[in-house]
Amino acid sequence: MINKVVGDVAQAMAGVASGASIMISGFGNAGIPAALIRVLSDNDLDNLTLIINAIRRVDECSPALFGERRVARVISTSFRGPDAWPSNFERQWMDGTVALEIQPQGTFAERIRAGGAGIAAFYTPTAVGTPLVEGRELRDFDGQTYVLETALTADVALLRAQKADRFGNLFFQGTQANFGTVMATAATLTIVEVEEISDVPLPPKQVHLPGIYVQRVVQVSRS
Amino acid sequence: MTPQNAKPKNAKALSREQMAWRAAQDLPDGAYVNLGLGMPVLAANYAPGEREIFYHSENGILGVGPAAKPGQEDPELVDAGSRLVTLRSGAAIFDSAASFAMIRGGHLDITILGAYQVAANGDVANWDALMPNKGPLIGGAMDLAKGAKAVHIIMRHNTKDGSARLVAECTYPLTTPGKVNRVYTDLAVLDVKAGQFIAREIIPGLSRDELTARTDAPLAFADDCSELVAPELRA
Numbered sequence: 266m267i268n269k270v271v272g273d274v275a276q277a278m279a280g281v282a283s284g285a286s287i288m289i290s291g292f293g294n295a296g297i298p299a300a301l302i303r304v305l306s307d308n309d310l311d312n313l314t315l316i317i318n319a320i321r322r323v324d325e326c327s328p329a330l331f332g333e334r335r336v337a338r339v340i341s342t343s344f345r346g347p348d349a350w351p352s353n354f355e356r357q358w359m360d361g362t363v364a365l366e367i368q369p370q371g372t373f374a375e376r377i378r379a380g381g382a383g384i385a386a387f388y389t390p391t392a393v394g395t396p397l398v399e400g401r402e403l404r405d406f407d408g409q410t411y412v413l414e415t416a417l418t419a420d421v422a423l424l425r426a427q428k429a430d431r432f433g434n435l436f437f438q439g440t441q442a443n444f445g446t447v448m449a450t451a452a453t454l455t456i457v458e459v460e461e462i463s464d465v466p467l468p469p470k471q472v473h474l475p476g477i478y479v480q481r482v483v484q485v486s487r488s
Numbered sequence: 489m490t491p492q493n494a495k496p497k498n499a500k501a502l503s504r505e506q507m508a509w510r511a512a513q514d515l516p517d518g519a520y521v522n523l524g525l526g527m528p529v530l531a532a533n534y535a536p537g538e539r540e541i542f543y544h545s546e547n548g549i550l551g552v553g554p555a556a557k558p559g560q561e562d563p564e565l566v567d568a569g570s571r572l573v574t575l576r577s578g579a580a581i582f583d584s585a586a587s588f589a590m591i592r593g594g595h596l597d598i599t600i601l602g603a604y605q606v607a608a609n610g611d612v613a614n615w616d617a618l619m620p621n622k623g624p625l626i627g628g629a630m631d632l633a634k635g636a637k638a639v640h641i642i643m644r645h646n647t648k649d650g651s652a653r654l655v656a657e658c659t660y661p662l663t664t665p666g667k668v669n670r671v672y673t674d675l676a677v678l679d680v681k682a683g684q685f686i687a688r689e690i691i692p693g694l695s696r697d698e699l700t701a702r703t704d705a706p707l708a709f710a711d712d713c714s715e716l717v718a719p720e721l722r723a
Contacts, residue, residue, distance in 0.1 A: 292547040292548075292566070292568070292570075292584070293547065293566035293567075293568075293569075293570030293571075294563055294564075294566060294570065295547070295563070295564045295565065295566045296564065318584075342625075342626050342627050342628075343623065343624065343625035343626060343627055344623030344624055344625070345622075345623050345625050346623075350621070351621070355621075355623065358623055359620070359621070367624055367626060368626065369626050369628070369629075369630035369631050370546060370584070370588065370626065370627050370628045370631060371546075371588030371591060371592050371628065371630075371631035371635075372630075372631070374584040374585045374587075374588050375585060375588060375589075377585070378585040389592065390592070390634050390635075391592060391630050391631045391634045391635070391664075392630050392634075392664075393634075393664075394662060394664060394665035394666075395630065395661060395662045395663065395664065395665075396661045396662070397630075427564065437564075438562070438564040438565070439562050439563075439564035439565030439566070439581070440545075440547050440548050440549060440564065440565055440566055440567075440581060441564045442548060442581075442582075442583040442584075443547050443548055443583060443584045444583070444584045444585075445583070446583040446585070447583065447584070447585045487563065
């Protein structure tokens with residue numbers, strides 16, 4: 266019998282270890298797995314790689330992650346922290362103690378999509394003609410120049426959804442899905458906090474992310 | 489370019505809201521439009537009401553509606569500026585990968601972006617001001633500038649110290665080369681065409697000489713160049 270529902274956030278995050286690469290979904294406050302992020306910093310991990318669009322929210326949820334320099338590397342689309350400056354992240358950005366890779370948001374999303382879809386690499390026109398592609402492999406197709414981008418995968422993905430069933434099927438509210446649907450496909454271990462566990466299976470047409478991509482689900486009410 | 493004051497003495501520069509208002513007047517009925525953070529997103533408040541315009545938000549909305557009323561917010565429904573929003577009739581929601589497929593695939597009619605600099609060849613720089621205390625922010629800008637059918641910019645004509653933002657060549661890192669079609673500043677509306685700026689509208693009281701002095705790039709004036717008059721708008 267399949268039951269991906271675990272009892273609490275500690276069980277949900279069990280086995281996430283130092284050195285892990287971790288994708289964290291969320292855009293604005295929508296889809297931010299705030300409870301899981303807090304456990305991540307409580308667990309005394311270090312040398313983490315974070316693959317996140319929203320550094321700002323992660324730094325707000327868990328000031329210790331950057332404050333205690335547990336993150337060694339960040340792949341993101343912006344290097345801005347919370348409004349109060351300098352944030353813990355910005356201190357690390359300015360003193361150069363974290364390796365940073367910045368990229369366009371569409372490239373970020375598509376690299377993750379490719380990672381989960383068995384595509385090794387792809388060519389995109391975005392960023393061609395900018396300093397980001399210096400030294401990179403360019404190729405012309407039909408008179409337009411593209412840059413080669415490779416797939417991104419990770420050990421862990423952390424998501425928030427509105428509803429799940431025991432199969433790990435997810436229903437997203439509002440704009441909660443954002444990067445979560447592709448991150449879940451690209452990670453070995455996908456952990457999801459949800460507002461509500463449905464006792465009955467979600468109706469198939471309401472399944473925004475099939476449970477095959479989800480390993481653990483934990484109920485966490487929005488505070 | 490000779491150094492200037494940030495704003496002209498004998499003419500009243502447009503406010504943020506007035507610049508957004510002017511940009512909004514050029515959004516046609518039926519358009520699919522992405523509005524960038526800051527001044528561009530204000531344009532949604534000022535498009536003529538009889539036009540049906542679908543605002544795209546890169547976090548996964550096509551059909552952003554007005555801001556949510558107090559007490560009716562859904563904390564899980566936000567736009568790309570993290571504002572609590574509503575959906576218009578006919579709206580759709582999707583994930584980030586689908587949203588950027590829509591952008592990169594050339595399906596959006598117009599994107600309005602803010603910028604640090606625009607060059608006379610249509611280059612735009614808007615993601616890294618190279619400031620030691622302000623990290624770079626690309627977000628969706630490179631995909632939008634590359635992918636949208638038309639790129640419109642709203643920005644002040646000059647920096648706080650009076651330097652030009654309309655330049656012969658961008659000195660900040662580019663967002664994308666050669667894509668800007670039109671620029672709305674607090675002094676003028678300008679097209680970008682054949683390696684030069686072409687002023688189409690200028691605020692009352694500002695001379696062509698002063699606009700030229702405030703522009704560090706080839707500048708011409710349209711044959712039908714007219715006055716840029718915006719209504720008084722509350723901030």
